Amino acid sequence: MRIRVRVARRVALAAGALTLLGATTAPAMATATDKGPSSAHASAKPTVVLVHGAWTDSSSWSSVLERLRADGYPVRAIANPLQGLTGDTAYVSSYLSTIEGPVVLVGHSYGGAVITNSAASDPNVKALVYIAGFIPAKGETVGALASQSTSDLHLEYTAVPDGTDVSIDPDYFRDVFAGDVNKTTAADLAATQRPANAKAVMDPSVQEAFRTIPSWSLITRQDHAIAPDLQRSMSQRAGAHTEEVDASHAVMISRPATVTHIIEDAARSTR
Template sequence: MRATNRSALFLLVLTLLTTLGLGVAQAPAAPVGKPTVVLVHGAFADASSWDAVAAQLRGEGYTVVTPDNPLRGPANDAAAIKRVLDSISGPVILVGHSYGGVVVTNAARTASNVVALVYLAAIVPAQFEPPQLAIDPIRYPGSKLLPPVLLPKLVPGGVDVYINPEYFREAFAADVPADKAAQMAASQHSLALTAQLEPSGAPAYENHRSWWLLTTGDQAVPPSAQQAMAARAHSQVTAIASSHAVMVSHPDAVAALVTQADAATR
């Protein structure tokens, strides 16, 4: 059979199969009408802390991205997350946990595709305010992230801080099973000491709607500090009886708040 005849026959068969719905398998179509959800972890955690939340949101049809947060400082880390945002076509719901709140509120400032901010047990400074001042222990007592719970360690180029594994569950993940908390303590990413002292930029909450999951059993970022920051950001607040590690202990509540933000911004 000549090549031209074989090509014609192939096209005829392919047309018939397509008409009958039996054509060559195609990749699943991207979810229609749903934003991409970008989940940004904070200090003393890593991207794996989002596993349960990401799985639930993907099951609901969302595309989910869980980038690594460098934990070097607001400007550096926001630039890293901004590069992630720039790589995404279409709307984004940007979620930040703990120090990740500092990062997302800086990263979203110039990101045209962010339609909503979701803060979880977050630190969200005002412009020129260092993250540490936003949770000043004199104004907002109750955090256990002080020595000997919080310890320094030398790293190339400076000093980081991390949570003493002996106290990790008590201070960070009190309602997480002990074996899981131990795993989290072992895999935690340390934070540059200077990151907590670096002034934050103009906050994106000034021109973005935001939602806040306020953790009432938090031993890391006191609920009173969260209440003050959420009020300043004009966030819609949902309170939950949870430790600081709410994305691990209550992934369903986190996913529900993301879907709530999605529905409200359509």
């Protein structure tokens, strides 16, 4: 995870809390309409907020975003800073505070830990959706959970001013992250991956939003980044509605229709 963060400075975070670096890809952000005084109330459907995890960026949601928008959902795909769970939670919480009306909050991979913590501070979040996601309990770290997986992630470490950045060796990226994505696309993903600061896996989780907010979880059976059995155990502990699919960790790219389906299931529950 070598973290290059593009933080939308609509809401100021504590000065110096995060080291801001350029994201490899501009975040794919879209809404049905620009947010105005009554726009949230004008839509009968909740806003879907998509939070990516490590080793990718918000463009990974593009195919899912297009499908949700075609089905009439306001959608935001935001840039997760990947600087550490504490700071990333603060950023997403601040972002959520700018959205009126009900929200379905979706997290992929490490993004699952972020939504678990950030949703607790926003009463507008009506459903949580974990896409091959971490669902930590209070006090757990993503690193401790990941250690329960048996896969070799082939990680590379780079010293940076704010700690250590971690990424996947590009030669192994497809096997670890995107086994069911074509070779050219997987190579592009490897070349543009957004590393994350080691604090992303070291900061302990402090909230368990899934205790009070209905949750859904899509388990990826061919995942070499987060073992399917670990996904199942976390989902069961959270009491999540679960679905399974034969897909890699990059399921939002390889199986966008399946990802869209479970998000819309969760969205319908908010009405």
